[in-house]
Amino acid sequence: xxxxxxxxxxxxxxxxxxxxxxxxxxxxxxRIQTLxxxxxxxxxxxxxxxxxxxxxxxEMIASGRSMPLTGIPLAQKDIFCAQGWxxxxxxxxxxxxxxxxxxxxxxxxxxxxxxxxxxTNMDEFAMGSSNExxxxxxxxxxxxxxxxxxxxxxxSACAVAARMAPAATGTDTGGSIRxxxxxxxxxxxxxxxxxxxxYGMIAFxxxxxxxxxxxxxxxxxxxxxxLMVGFDERDSTSLQRDIEDYARDLEKPIEQLxxxxxxxxxxxxxxxxxxxxxxxALDEFRKxxxxxxxxxxxxxxxxxxxxxxxxxxxxxxNLSRFDGVRYGYRAAQYTDLENMYKRTRAEGFGEExxxxxxxxxxxxxxxxxxxxxxxxxxxxxxxxxxxxxAFQQCDLIMGPTSPTVAFDIGExxxxxxxxxxxDVYTSAASLAGLPGMSIPVGFGKxxxxxxxxxxxxYFKEAQMLNAAHRYQQVTDWHHRMPSDxxx
Amino acid sequence: MQxxxxxxxxxxxxxxxxxxxxxxxxxxxxxxxxxxxxxxDIALPGVLPVLNQGAVERAIKFGLAxxxxxxxxxxxxxxxxxxxxxxxxYQISQFERPIxxxxxxxxxxxxxxxxxxxxxxxxxxxxxxxxxxDFHGMTGIDLNRAGTALLEIVSEPDMRSSAEAVAYAKxxxxxxxxxxxxxxxxxxxxxxxDANVSVRPLGxxxxxxxxxIKNLNxxxxxxxxxxxEVARQIDILEEGGRIIQQTRLYDADRDETRxxxxxxxxxxxxYFPDPDLLPVVISGEWIEHAKxxxxxLPEDKRSRYVKQHGLSAYDASVLTVxxxxxxxxxxxxxxLPGQGKLSANWIMGEVSGRLNKExxxxxxxxxxxxxxxxxxxxISDGTVSGxxxxxxxxxxxxxxGNDADAIIAAKGLKQISDDSEIEKLVDDVLIAHPQQVADxxxxxxxxxxxxxxxVMKVSKGKANPAQVNSILKRKLSE
Numbered sequence: 001x002x003x004x005x006x007x008x009x010x011x012x013x014x015x016x017x018x019x020x021x022x023x024x025x026x027x028x029x030x031r032i033q034t035l036x037x038x039x040x041x042x043x044x045x046x047x048x049x050x051x052x053x054x055x056x057x058x059e060m061i062a063s064g065r066s067m068p069l070t071g072i073p074l075a076q077k078d079i080f081c082a083q084g085w086x087x088x089x090x091x092x093x094x095x096x097x098x099x100x101x102x103x104x105x106x107x108x109x110x111x112x113x114x115x116x117x118x119x120t121n122m123d124e125f126a127m128g129s130s131n132e133x134x135x136x137x138x139x140x141x142x143x144x145x146x147x148x149x150x151x152x153x154x155x156s157a158c159a160v161a162a163r164m165a166p167a168a169t170g171t172d173t174g175g176s177i178r179x180x181x182x183x184x185x186x187x188x189x190x191x192x193x194x195x196x197x198x199y200g201m202i203a204f205x206x207x208x209x210x211x212x213x214x215x216x217x218x219x220x221x222x223x224x225x226x227l228m229v230g231f232d233e234r235d236s237t238s239l240q241r242d243i244e245d246y247a248r249d250l251e252k253p254i255e256q257l258x259x260x261x262x263x264x265x266x267x268x269x270x271x272x273x274x275x276x277x278x279x280x281a282l283d284e285f286r287k288x289x290x291x292x293x294x295x296x297x298x299x300x301x302x303x304x305x306x307x308x309x310x311x312x313x314x315x316x317x318n319l320s321r322f323d324g325v326r327y328g329y330r331a332a333q334y335t336d337l338e339n340m341y342k343r344t345r346a347e348g349f350g351e352e353x354x355x356x357x358x359x360x361x362x363x364x365x366x367x368x369x370x371x372x373x374x375x376x377x378x379x380x381x382x383x384x385x386x387x388x389x390a391f392q393q394c395d396l397i398m399g400p401t402s403p404t405v406a407f408d409i410g411e412x413x414x415x416x417x418x419x420x421x422x423d424v425y426t427s428a429a430s431l432a433g434l435p436g437m438s439i440p441v442g443f444g445k446x447x448x449x450x451x452x453x454x455x456x457x458y459f460k461e462a463q464m465l466n467a468a469h470r471y472q473q474v475t476d477w478h479h480r481m482p483s484d485x486x487x
Numbered sequence: 488m489q490x491x492x493x494x495x496x497x498x499x500x501x502x503x504x505x506x507x508x509x510x511x512x513x514x515x516x517x518x519x520x521x522x523x524x525x526x527x528d529i530a531l532p533g534v535l536p537v538l539n540q541g542a543v544e545r546a547i548k549f550g551l552a553x554x555x556x557x558x559x560x561x562x563x564x565x566x567x568x569x570x571x572x573x574x575x576x577y578q579i580s581q582f583e584r585p586i587x588x589x590x591x592x593x594x595x596x597x598x599x600x601x602x603x604x605x606x607x608x609x610x611x612x613x614x615x616x617x618x619x620x621d622f623h624g625m626t627g628i629d630l631n632r633a634g635t636a637l638l639e640i641v642s643e644p645d646m647r648s649s650a651e652a653v654a655y656a657k658x659x660x661x662x663x664x665x666x667x668x669x670x671x672x673x674x675x676x677x678x679x680x681d682a683n684v685s686v687r688p689l690g691x692x693x694x695x696x697x698x699x700i701k702n703l704n705x706x707x708x709x710x711x712x713x714x715x716e717v718a719r720q721i722d723i724l725e726e727g728g729r730i731i732q733q734t735r736l737y738d739a740d741r742d743e744t745r746x747x748x749x750x751x752x753x754x755x756x757x758y759f760p761d762p763d764l765l766p767v768v769i770s771g772e773w774i775e776h777a778k779x780x781x782x783x784l785p786e787d788k789r790s791r792y793v794k795q796h797g798l799s800a801y802d803a804s805v806l807t808v809x810x811x812x813x814x815x816x817x818x819x820x821x822x823l824p825g826q827g828k829l830s831a832n833w834i835m836g837e838v839s840g841r842l843n844k845e846x847x848x849x850x851x852x853x854x855x856x857x858x859x860x861x862x863x864x865x866i867s868d869g870t871v872s873g874x875x876x877x878x879x880x881x882x883x884x885x886x887x888g889n890d891a892d893a894i895i896a897a898k899g900l901k902q903i904s905d906d907s908e909i910e911k912l913v914d915d916v917l918i919a920h921p922q923q924v925a926d927x928x929x930x931x932x933x934x935x936x937x938x939x940x941x942v943m944k945v946s947k948g949k950a951n952p953a954q955v956n957s958i959l960k961r962k963l964s965e
Contacts, residue, residue, distance in 0.1 A: 081533045094532065101526055103533055200533040207762035235535050236764050314762055317565050320576020321530040325628065328532075337626075341569055364567070364757035373759060 002027060003163040004481060007072060007220045010166060014061060014071040021057040021071030025050055025115050028073050032118065032164045038145065041158040043078050043136045044086045044119040057113040069223060070113030075165035077156050078119035079126055080211070081200040082106045089202045090122040090134040090152075093322045093329045093348035103200020104232045105169060105211050112227050117165050120155030124350045125319065126176055126204040128152050129422035130412065133352040138409055141184060142482040143448055147406035150180030150422070156214050157184035163481055167215035167224055171201060173208045174307050175401075175426025178438040181214055182401035182451020185440040187468065187478060188214040189221045192458050193433035194239035197232035203318040205311035206237070208430050217478045218439060218468035222247040225461060241459070249466040255289030257467060260394030262297045265425055265453075271404045273444030278400050281441035281452045281471070285398075288470050293394045297386040302379050303428035304420055309363050309376035310431075315353075316360025322348065355416065384432035387455070396467055397455040399425055401438040405448035429455045439468045440477040449477075488725070489689035492717050493697075494652045494682055495606075495644035498659055499637045500669040501613070501677040502545045508612050508636035509536030509579060516675050524615075524630035530574035535763050538563075542636040543767060545668035546586045546610050547777040549638060552666050552784055553605055555590025557774055560766030563610075566756045571628050572615035580639075582758040585609035586767070592662065593786060594654040595804045603655050604643040611637050638668070644683065644694065649713035653706050656680055660706075665785055665810040673704050680709050684716045686724065695720070696730040700737050700744050712737040716744050788813055796820060796827025805835055811849045812839075818856035819863070829863055837880055854883050862891035869951060875900045904951045906958065909942075912950060913958050916941045927963060935959070 002024070005013075013019045029047055036042050050073065057071035081087050081099035083106075088094045102110065109116070123133040131139040131154025139154040141147035142162035149158040153170030157180035160168050170177040172190035181188030189212050196211040203209060213224035225246040232238040259282070266275075282292070324330035324344030331343035349357070363372035390397060402422055412419040429436040435458070438451035456464040472478050507514055510527035527534045550557045564582035587608035594601050615633035617626050640659060646652045660678055663669035671678050680703040685695035700716055703709045720730055733749040760766075783791075785807040792803035807813045812834070820830045838859065842852060862879055865871045871879060879894050888894040895901050903909060916938060917924055923941075927934035942955045 081531070087532065089532065097532065099532075101531070198533075199535050202532040203763075205762075234537060236537055237762075313759060317567050317577050317757070317759070320567060320569065321532070321574060323569060323571075323576060325571050326529055326574060337571065361757065364759055366755045366757075369757075369759070 003031065004216075004479065005166070006217060007069060007166060007215070007223050010072055011069055015066060017061070021054040021061070021073070021115060022051060024071065025054040025073045025117065028117055028165055031162075032159075035142075035162055035164055039140050039142055039158050039162055039164075040137050041121055041139050041149075041155040041162065041164060042075070042118045043088055043090070043121050043134075043155070046085065046118065049084065050115055050117055053110075053115040057115060060113045067112045069227060071115065072166055073115040073117040074109060075117045075120050075156055075159040075168035076106065077153050077169050077171060078122055079171050079202045080106050080169060081202070082116060082119070085116070085119060087119065087202070088135070089126070090124040090136060091349065091353070092135040094202075095135065095329060097328050099200075101200065104197035104234065105228055106200065108227055108230065114227070120153070120159055120168060122155050123152035123176075124353050125202070125315070126152040126171060126173055126209075127315070127352050127356055129175070129179055129419050130407070130409075131155065131180070132409065132413055133350055135350060140409070141406045141448070143185060144406065144446060146408050147446075147448055148183065148409050148411075150183035150402070150406060152176040152180075153188075153214060154180045154184075157181055157186055157188070160184070160186045160214055160216060161482065167213060167220055169211060169228075170214045171204075171209055171211045172426075172430065172436075173204050173210075173311060174430045175423035177212050177214060178401050178426050178436055178451070178453060179422055181438040182440075182453070183406040183449060185443075185449030185451075185477065185480065186214060187217055187221055187437065187439045188212065189225065189437035189461065189464070190430070190435060191225065191229060191461055192239075192435045194237050195229045195241075195459075195461075197230070197235045197238050199232055199234040203314075205314040206318060207314060208307075208311060210430075217472050218437075218465045219247065219250055219472070221437070222250060222462075222465045222469075225465075244462065246462050246465055249462045250469040252466050252470075253289065254285070254467050254470050257285075257290040257396065258293050258394040259285060259290050260293045260295040260390050260397040262295050262300065262390070262397060262399060264297050264300050265399030269403045269421075269424065270400050271444070274400050274402070274404060274450050277442035277444055277450035278452060282398065284471055284474060285467070288474065290467070295390045295393055295397065297383075297390060297428065299379065299382045299386050300428040303383055303431055304424055306376045306379045306383065306431060307423070307427040308359065308420060309372050310380065312356040312360030313363050313373050314360070316357045316364065319349075319353070319357060324348070352416070380431045383428055387429070387432045387434055387457075391457045395457075396460070396464060399453050401425060401451035401453040405444040405446070405450060425453055434458060435461050435464060437464055437468060439471065440480070441475070442477055490686045490717075490721050490724075491689045491691075492647055492649075492713075493644045493685045493687060493694060494646040494649070494713060496642045496646070496652060496656060497681040497683070498640045498642075498656065499613075499679045499681075500640060500659075500663045500671075502542050502636040502638055502668055503670055504539050504541040504545070504636050506539060507634035508539050508542045508610065510634050512634065514632075514635045518631055520618075520627070520629035521631060524633060528574065528630050528634045530576075536579060536761075538764060538767065539636060542610055543586065543769070544773075544777055545636075546608065546638055547769065547774060548666050548668055548781055549608055549640075549663065550587035550590065551774070551778055551781060552662060553587075553590035553592055555605060555608070556588045557769055558584045558586055558588055559769035560584065561586040561769065562766050563761045563764045564758045565761045566758055568754050568756060570614065571626060572617045572630070572633065574615065574630060574633055578612060578614065579761055579764070580611035581609035584766075586769075592655070592658050594651065594658045595800075596648075596651050596654045598801060600800075601651065603645045603651075606641040606643055608638050608640040611639055613637050638663075644685075649710045649717070652682060652713055653710050656706060656709055661785065661808060666781055676704060679704055682709060682713055682716075684713055684720070685730070686717060686720050696732050698730065698732065698744075699734045701734060701747065702737050708737055708739050711742060712744055715742070719744070782810060785810075785813070792827070792831075796831070798827060798831050802831050802835065806831060809849065815849050815852070815856055819860050822857060822860035823863055823867070826863060826867055829867060830860075833859065833863060837877065841884060853886065854880065858883050858889065858891065865891055865895060869902060869904050871895060871900055871902050872948075872952065875902065875948070899949075901949065902951050903946055903949045904954060906954065909946075909950055909954050909958050910962075912942050912946055913955070913962055916945060917962060924963065935963070938963075
């Protein structure tokens with residue numbers, strides 16, 4: 001079945017000309033037409049543009065210029081600037097912003113001949129864990145329409161889970177790829193900070209933001225990562241490293257693998273349904289020959305407070321450019337310059353974005369900087385050091401991606417702290433700049449998906465993908481799709 | 488009461504990089520509004536800054552030239568505030584760990600030398616321009632200048648008069664051009680001064696409350712603004728008032744300063760390290776490279792001129808006002824060993840005077856160092872007198888000839904220095920003017936000058952005056 005095929009299978013069909021990119025793209029566009037009104041995974045669709053790209057891809061294939069994944073359609077998180085596409089970042093502030101340029105990630109996909117299927121919904125400026133902060137309305141979880149898909153890359157997670165796209169891009173600042181992947185039962189990886197260029201990816205918290213792929217399987221993630229990773233001279237934090245093939249170790253046995261289990265991730269907070277799915281997954285790894293080591297990440301309990309000082313601090317500054325002067329939303333009525341700023345930003349930003357701008361402004365203010373921002377930076381180093389120590393004893397760290405399965409739409413809207421705790425397991429790796437991924441490992445309460453969180457040491461993406469792939473070879477969670485969207 | 492004036496300057500020098508400090512856009516002056524503002528300068532969503540290494544290199548050169556510490560790593564920070572011509576809502580600047588820390592320059596005030604200490608110099612980007620005219624009550628924004636590389640140079644409050652402040656500003660203005668990091672064009676805003684001014688009772692230690700005066704784009708304005716501000720502050724204090732810390736703007740048209748904002752309105756800029764830019768690590772190798780690319784510095788040149796060419800400190804400082812002038816001197820004197828003083832006199836006198844008169848820079852001087860040296864050589868060997876030399880100089884200047892020797896020959900300006908020839912002229916004059924001879928011999932000294940004049944006249948001014956003098960004296964006493 002085409003919609004559940006792996007990227008490898010689709011590539012083979014394309015290169016053997018058993019299907020054209022136009023046909024493939026049309027098939028997914030048709031599914032989006034049917035399903036998107038109920039799920040709200042996409043903000044912008046442009047059939048004409050998508051099909052034009054598909055025709056170009058078919059030409060590349062016909063003329064023998066195809067590259068790996070040429071002709072594959074991909075859903076793009078609406079945080080990536082794509083030339084000629086409305087790029088909203090989920091905000092009213094950019095509701096009229098058509099990007100005049102391509103993000104590096106988009107450019108790399110374009111050059112490889114992939115097709116942009118559309119721009120996916122997301123929490124406003126990537127601030128949220130449920131996709132409810134989007135100006136364009138909440139995204140629904142395809143496994144249960146009353147549940148959230150997670151966030152901030154909720155639209156991308158939903159699109160892949162509902163098989164409206166073979167794969168998608170996401171971005172992760174404190175868990176925004178991994179948590180929605182977990183809640184929607186798909187696979188997603190946030191690479192080591194600095195591997196994927198941030199150029200053209202609208203900034204939330206620059207020192208944490210990292211783009212990555214979201215797909216059905218670890219194998220698909222590896223192939224997409226091969227296209228996304230690479231040095232970019234336009235991003236000063238981009239790392240200059242030798243190119244690696246992230247798919248090279250997929251089939252390696254994992255008998256020697258030492259898996260670290262942080263006691264802090266298996267303590268109170270994790271719900272029992274999640275705990276039993278995780279236990280079952282770890283059993284599979286045991287059967288595959290992995291061994292387990294008890295480890296401790298004593299400072300990880302500080303990750304959420306540290307994250308919610310540093311990320312808002314950077315965001316408060318990053319979002320200053322949205323002032324109504326040069327592009328984007330500007331209030332219709334104003335009396336003078338200051339009033340224009342105030343009204344534009346009061347009307348253009350949603351509640352959660354305003355809350356974080358206020359927190360960020362506060363922690364950077366004179367007299368508070370040392371107590372909050374500087375202190376948080378020190379703790380960030382301690383959190384990172386915990387991981388460095390842990391990786392002396394193990395190769396990978398595993399635990400739950402999220403403490404609970406997807407919660408109901410509206411359930412945590414009025415309680416920001418509860419919402420922030422959704423990222424309790426993911427934000428520590430973000431602060432350390434480490435790669436993290438989530439893979440589906442079963443179902444919990446109300447048959448909602450559970451994700452296993454895998455954290456690797458710096459640049460150990462291939463090893464993480466290897467472990468995940470071996471697991472996916474002996475399980476079929478990643479093949480499952482929500483029944484009512486199978487149509 | 489006697490008051491002591493205390494001044495510190497902040498100078499913004501626009502660095503002579505081809506492109507902006509964090510983007511590839513050009514910084515050429517005078518382009519159509521917003522034609523030199525790229526995606527990064529406009530601060531489109533998603534764009535990122537990339538540091539121009541040329542700006543760092545220029546800052547290092549400056550640090551080396553003032554004997555300062557070069558910080559490594561050096562950190563870029565965001566200075567957050569809202570203004571329409573500040574596209575990102577923050578300026579990328581430096582706060583902690585500026586690239587240059589400390590250092591000093593020596594300034595010449597009259598014939599007195601004084602050392603001024605520098606606090607720091609840091610890299611930052613310029614903002615755009617707001618244009619309030621021609622937009623029918625609205626404001627136009629031109630972002631061509633946004634992102635231009637600036638070096639903000641902050642001095643210690645070491646200056647005690649407007650004259651010292653001007654001397655310091657001029658010294659830095661000369662230095663940044665000397666080492667080739669800034670074109671120094673003050674009309675175009677490439678070199679701008681802000682002055683921090685306070686006064687205190689003479690003999691006291693505690694600094695008075697200061698006011699910052701902005702927008703000083705000429706040395707004359709700098710001097711006048713400080714003088715006005717000092718008078719204003721002293722008036723207030725002598726009437727029992729209190730100085731309020733504030734930022735004041737100098738209005739050149741009205742020749743006065745007026746308040747822009749007081750400390751109470753001071754913004755909290757919420758500085759924090761820019762997460763888009765890595766700390767700048769400056770290797771010893773990089774510093775060595777910068778050191779090697781530095782020309783001989785003005786202070787070193789001055790002391791060499793005094794030592795090697797026997798020039799006065801004053802002459803040495805005049806010749807080192809610009810690197811081009813000192814190079815002109817160096818090239819001239821290289822072809823005329825031992826004639827440093829003669830070369831200096833001519834360059835400061837005839838050459839500079841003529842350049843001033845015609846509004847030319849030394850680089851545009853029609854007489855090149857080789858031609859000047861050729862001419863001065865003929866003065867020093869007695870071929871021409873000073874007066875004749877000026878005639879030859881004029882001829883070269885106006886393009887009548889290329890070479891002093893050729894002009895001297897063509898115009899027959901060669902001085903008569905042959906004793907026997909001069910003796911013959913003297914003899915003729917003595918015979919023709921018996922009355923003057925008699926007058927002289929009867930004790931009228933004045934008659935001697937008249938006889939010299941006659942000899943010069945018959946020689947058409949070409950006789951060597953010194954020789955005429957001695958031969959005439961000898962003949963008259965025979």
